[in-house]
Each structure stands twice: as structure tokens, then as C-alpha cells.
Amino acid sequence: MRSTLVKAGCWLAGALLCVSAAPAAAPSGQGPAPSARAAADPAYKILAFSRTAGFRHSSIDDGLSALRELGGVHNFTVDATEDARAFTAGNLAQYGAVVFLSTTGDVLNTTQQTAFEQYIRGGGGYVGVHAAADTEYDWPFYAGLAGALFHSHPHNQTATVRVEDRAHDATAHLGRTWQRFDEWYNYRSNPRATARVLASLDESSYSGGNMSGDHPISWCKDYQGGRAFYTGGGHTDESYAEAPFRRHLLGGIRWAAGMTEADCRPETGYVPLFDGSGTTGWQQAGPGSFTLSDGTLTSQGGLGLLWYSGKELTGDYSLKLDWRMDGDDNSGIFVGFPASDDPWSAVNNGYEIQIDATDSADRTTGAVYGFKSADVTARDAALNPPGEWNTYEIRVTGERLQVFLNGREINDFTNTDPARGLAQGHIGLQNHGDGDRVSFRNVRVKTSGTTPPPGPRSGAVKGVNGKCADVAGGANADGTQIQLWTCNTSAAQHWTVPGDGTLRALGKCLDISGGATTDGTKIQLWTCNNTPAQQWQPHPDNTLRNPHSGKCLDAQGATWNDGTRLHLWTCHTGPNQKWTLP
Structure with missing residues (x-):
């Protein structure tokens, strides 16, 4: 099962250096590839299950071929079956993830359902593709696992997909929007309250959407001890020849099998401070700068700070952002400092949540720099290697600062220094110096305002x-x-x-x-x-x-x-x- 697998990379208490020197080529239609990527995943197996008790998609055969080709390149083996007798506790235990590839109708009996529930609760992974949402309507566990079930669909057509999360391995390669031709499902419920929506449909870009303008099409979630990923794409035979869609599918499999980490907690109520479209409200303090390309800010030179002058955060808040190191790089996120054109004001008056590959424990990734090390065991379990994206949540409650990496808490620090404060101040992104290249996406915040919050x-x-x-x-x-x-x-x-x-x-x-x-x-x-x-x-x-x-x-x-x-x-x-x- 997934819990027995080892994630890619060499994560030895801060020595995060197992990377390939050769950049990965970006397939057509995808964003630029990082300049370094993680070492190959350790070998694992997936089960591709494609039994149908209703409509049968002709694309199943193409999907199975694509899975086998992806496995050959990315070090996983595919066992394909339509025999529900494969769903026993002993057999499922060997798989990092089970892919429901356009299954339809009731495909498992009660005993088989119980075995699959045990597999998920023991840390197993689920990947639902397209008609996996048209499956097992009378099995509540499966409905929760899939996230949402099929309602209807219009005719096949091109639609604009909005990529909401560009840190997850299934969507990090995509631009902010993605034009695709497919059969676009409407769902009986909206999964946003229970899952992290990775991509959604712009209902104004096609005809037949009926989800009132909020139309998730791909999502992930932690579910009863396991991991669940779903994509609504994959109806057409041609989907499985599209490089961006194949990479999307690969990312879902890698995450479900525990080869990569992501924050798949539901997310609502955040306001963008940087959404990729520009840097209005941000100011550079000190030397160096950030480049903006493909909705991504990347540090160069320094030591400086790109800080958000548009709003001072007061009271309790949650700051989220996505970041990626190319290799042995250095950066950090500063919170709780006063407005200033001097980057050293942030150093001397605020707190830095560190991003760094190889420094000492109190000065490496997840540390409150110079004050408190991250929980290194928890950090290493949650951390993706250089070349892959990570997500921080920096949560401030009074003078308490918690750091979450890809959804897992890795640090809990309380300020006791009367010269510093967390309850009021600005936030900023550090450009550390020549040779340090760290990228950022999707900086957003959710505030509670002052305490108590104002009434209507x-x-x-x-x-x-x-x-x-x-x-x-x-x-x-x-x-x-x-x-x-x-x-x-x-x-x-x-x-x-x-x-x-x-x-x-x-x-x-x-x-x-x-x-x-x-x-x-x-x-x-x-x-x-x-x-x-x-x-x-x-x-x-x-x-x-x-x-x-x-x-x-x-x-x-x-x-x-x-x-x-x-x-x-x-x-x-x-x-x-x-x-x-x-």
C-alpha cells in the first residue's frame, strides 16, 4: 500500500540535493519546465479498473495504453482488470493507487466494497477518470471518495478550463487557462466544500453548463486515511494522446500513490495578493528583483524584498502561497514587519519563514529563521524536492505562528519578543542573492480582521x-x-x-x-x-x-x-x- 512506499528524492534532515541536472522538456501546451527536477520515483504499481455496468466509453482502450506508456517512463507498473474479484484486501495491498478508468454503474459487490474501503482507510490512493463519477450511486463511501457524482452533460465541445491550483503535480505544468475539447460533465453536487479544486470550467466559454458559474472539473482530497484525485476529462479517444492531459493524469496518479505532496484541503475565502496577472500593490525594497513570467515570480539577485504595500495585515490571518526551488537555493517569506524601503527592516522587525535546501535546522525550510526549527520529520515527509512545487500556509493567531507545508503542520511558534509582533504588519518575498532562484505563485490571504470581527x-x-x-x-x-x-x-x-x-x-x-x-x-x-x-x-x-x-x-x-x-x-x-x- 501507499504507506509502504518511499517518496522520490534524498531528504536527510535538510540535505535536499537529489536532483537531476538536466531540465525536463515541456510538452506543447504546457508551461515552462523547471530547470531541475526530482529524481525518478521509486518503483510502484497501480491497478487500472475499467469495468462497466452502463455506458462503455471507447476511450478506455486508449486510456489503458496511455497509462502503460506513462508507467514505462515514470517507473510504475500497470495491472489492468475488469474483474471485480481483484478487490480483496490482500490483492489491493500491493498497489500505490487504484485508477477507476471510466467505470460506470454498480461494479463492486458488498464484500468487494468493504475491501476497497479498508484499502483507502489504510492509506491507499484513488484516481477517478471521467465516468468514474457515473459509478456506484448507492454506495455513500464511494460518493464521498469521488467527491461528486454525474448529473448530465451537453454535447462534446471546446471549453476554457480555469486552473485554480498551479502547485499540484496534476496542474503545475498548465497555464492559468487551458483550452480543451471534451465531454464536460455537470455534477449533482459541488465538491468545493470537501475537496481542493484544482481546475474548473468557465461556463461562459461553452454551452450546457448548469452549475451556476462554479463548475469544478478536477479536484483532490484526503479521505478517511487515503488520497482521492478526480478529473472530469478523458471522454474522447484523443484525450489520451494530448501531452498536457497525459501529464495531468500522471500528476494525479503520482499524488494519489504518495510520490508527491500537495495541500488538498478545501480552500475558500482567500483574497489574491498576487494571482499571476501583475504586481500591483507590491514594491521592491533593496537590490535584486523578481521576474514575472507564466504567472510566476522568480527571484534574482539581492539581498532584497518584494513586499506587499497594498495592505497591512492586522488581526488573525492565513497566508498561503506556492513556491519552488530549482536546486540548493535560498529564500523566505517575511511577516509582521512595518512598511519600509529597507529590506533589513523586515529582518530586524518581522519573522522569516525559511525556504532553503541545506542550512542548519533553524535556518532551513520550514524554520522560523533563527528562532525555531521546523519539525524535521514532519517537514521531510511533506516536502517536495527541488524542481517541484510546494504550498505554505502561514497562519497567524494573535502572537502564535503556525506553518503548514503541503497541508501538514511543521512548525508552531509563539512570539514573546516585545520588539516584534505578529498581529500587525506587512508580508514579503525575499530575493536572497546571486545564484538563488526561487519561484512563487498564487499568493493569497484570508483575514479575520480585527478581534472581535466587525458586525454588519x-x-x-x-x-x-x-x-x-x-x-x-x-x-x-x-x-x-x-x-x-x-x-x-x-x-x-x-x-x-x-x-x-x-x-x-x-x-x-x-x-x-x-x-x-x-x-x-x-x-x-x-x-x-x-x-x-x-x-x-x-x-x-x-x-x-x-x-x-x-x-x-x-x-x-x-x-x-x-x-x-x-x-x-x-x-x-x-x-x-x-x-x-x-
Whole structure:
């Protein structure tokens, strides 16, 4: 089983140096390859199970061929079967992961289900491909393992896939979006609350999506002691000849089998500080710099600090970011320091969570630099080698600082120095010096604000030309247009900010029509439904952004008179995208 396998790389209490000097070539359609990659995985076996009791996909044969080819290159052996009698405790124990390759219907009896449950609970891995979600509807354990079950699908077509997590091995090779032709499933439930969504569909890019604009298509989760990965791709025969899709599938297998680590905890409520599109709100202090390419910041020169000046973090917060070393490199993340153009201010006044391959225990990866070593055993079990991405969560609660690496806690430190503080300050990324090359992606934060958190606020939402966001005609019917109007203290302009990401008036929510993400989409009043189409986050530049689309609340046109429609638009921080909340 997976618990008996050894992860790739040589992780000897900080000596993280088992890397190949040759860069891996990036297949067409993928992001650039890192300049070093982990040593080969130790040999392991997977079971490819493709029994069907319903519709049978012609692509199963191509999928099996692709799995065998991937195994030949990446050091795993594939045993393929459609015989459910393979599901015994003794037989399953030899496999790092079991791949349900477009299975359909009821494929296991009660005894076989029990054996598979025991396998997962003992640390086994599950990989569900496409119609694996159209399987075992009456087995609650399987529904939880798969994450979501099939509801329906439109005709095969090209869609835009939004890559939400570019640290997981299944998606790190992809760009921020991925154009693919496939059969795109709708699911009976949304897995976001129980799984880490790796990729989702832009429902405005194709026809037939019915998940209200929040449409996960690939995800991972820790489940009852085991690991579960699912991808909705793989209906077509041609999928298994696509290099990016094959790499996506390989990454899911590697993670499920324990060859690589990732943070697969559910994630909601985070606000991007760096989402790959630019460095607005960031400032460089000191020498050196960061390059920006493929949505990735990479350090060069130093010793300097790229710090986020757009917002000082106060109260409790969780900071997450993805990082990768190329080799024996050095960097760190600073928290809790005052605004300054001098990088040494962060060193002397804040705390550094270290990224370093080979230093002493209190100055290597996971350490609070110079203050407390990481739990080295836990760190080494969670750490991916140079050339692969890792995810940090840095959680601040009062003066307590916890560090999580790929979802596992590796450090727990409490500040007792009256000259330093964690409850207030800025965050920054270090560029350490010549020869140190560390990359960062997807810097995001979730704050609780001050303690206790503020209660609901209400009043006018004021925009361009001093006018107010107004519900047209004061009507409260679903679909009523939101517009600009001279401020008049009426109920149509009385908005409540309850603290859950919504804005409410007349008992309903500010909503993006259809959950769409295209420029010009109508902003309307709609019954509150807890969907991403009703989530709004104020940014330091006074824009009001919808996290799902990444776009802004915008007053249409260039004159902005009474009756000007509000719609969704690409953020440009012009005056018609500036809003003052109550």
C-alpha cells in the first residue's frame, strides 16, 4: 500500500540535493519546465479498473495504453482488470493507487466494497477518470471518495478550463487557462466544500453548463486515511494522446500513490495578493528583483524584498502561497514587519519563514529563521524536492505562528519578543542573492480582521461622480438591473455588508447574471444563494472584485448619468470602478 512506499528524492534532515541536472522538456501546451527536477520515483504499481455496468466509453482502450506508456517512463507498473474479484484486501495491498478508468454503474459487490474501503482507510490512493463519477450511486463511501457524482452533460465541445491550483503535480505544468475539447460533465453536487479544486470550467466559454458559474472539473482530497484525485476529462479517444492531459493524469496518479505532496484541503475565502496577472500593490525594497513570467515570480539577485504595500495585515490571518526551488537555493517569506524601503527592516522587525535546501535546522525550510526549527520529520515527509512545487500556509493567531507545508503542520511558534509582533504588519518575498532562484505563485490571504470581527455595516455604496449603486425602480424581483443614480437615501440604495462576501439590498443579493464571467455581464438583484456569482471583495485600490471571475463591478460607458447600468468588466481601476462601501 501507499504507506509502504518511499517518496522520490534524498531528504536527510535538510540535505535536499537529489536532483537531476538536466531540465525536463515541456510538452506543447504546457508551461515552462523547471530547470531541475526530482529524481525518478521509486518503483510502484497501480491497478487500472475499467469495468462497466452502463455506458462503455471507447476511450478506455486508449486510456489503458496511455497509462502503460506513462508507467514505462515514470517507473510504475500497470495491472489492468475488469474483474471485480481483484478487490480483496490482500490483492489491493500491493498497489500505490487504484485508477477507476471510466467505470460506470454498480461494479463492486458488498464484500468487494468493504475491501476497497479498508484499502483507502489504510492509506491507499484513488484516481477517478471521467465516468468514474457515473459509478456506484448507492454506495455513500464511494460518493464521498469521488467527491461528486454525474448529473448530465451537453454535447462534446471546446471549453476554457480555469486552473485554480498551479502547485499540484496534476496542474503545475498548465497555464492559468487551458483550452480543451471534451465531454464536460455537470455534477449533482459541488465538491468545493470537501475537496481542493484544482481546475474548473468557465461556463461562459461553452454551452450546457448548469452549475451556476462554479463548475469544478478536477479536484483532490484526503479521505478517511487515503488520497482521492478526480478529473472530469478523458471522454474522447484523443484525450489520451494530448501531452498536457497525459501529464495531468500522471500528476494525479503520482499524488494519489504518495510520490508527491500537495495541500488538498478545501480552500475558500482567500483574497489574491498576487494571482499571476501583475504586481500591483507590491514594491521592491533593496537590490535584486523578481521576474514575472507564466504567472510566476522568480527571484534574482539581492539581498532584497518584494513586499506587499497594498495592505497591512492586522488581526488573525492565513497566508498561503506556492513556491519552488530549482536546486540548493535560498529564500523566505517575511511577516509582521512595518512598511519600509529597507529590506533589513523586515529582518530586524518581522519573522522569516525559511525556504532553503541545506542550512542548519533553524535556518532551513520550514524554520522560523533563527528562532525555531521546523519539525524535521514532519517537514521531510511533506516536502517536495527541488524542481517541484510546494504550498505554505502561514497562519497567524494573535502572537502564535503556525506553518503548514503541503497541508501538514511543521512548525508552531509563539512570539514573546516585545520588539516584534505578529498581529500587525506587512508580508514579503525575499530575493536572497546571486545564484538563488526561487519561484512563487498564487499568493493569497484570508483575514479575520480585527478581534472581535466587525458586525454588519449598512448604507450607500458610492461610485463615480458621487452617485450611488441603485436597484432600478426600487423593485425587488429577481433580475432587477443595478444602476447608478443620484444618492437619495431610499431603500433602493441601502446596502448591507454582512461580512460573508455578499452585498444585500431589499432582502436580496448583488448578483452576476447567470454566474457569467464575460465583460458586459449584467449586474442584478437576485435571491441570495451562496454561489460565487454573489461574492464581492473590496481591494486596496477601491475596486470591488468578484473572486471567481477576477473582474470588477463597473459603471458602463464614459458619461455615468442617472440610469447608467452596472455590469462586470475587466479590472482597469478607472473612476467607474471605484466604490466606497458603508
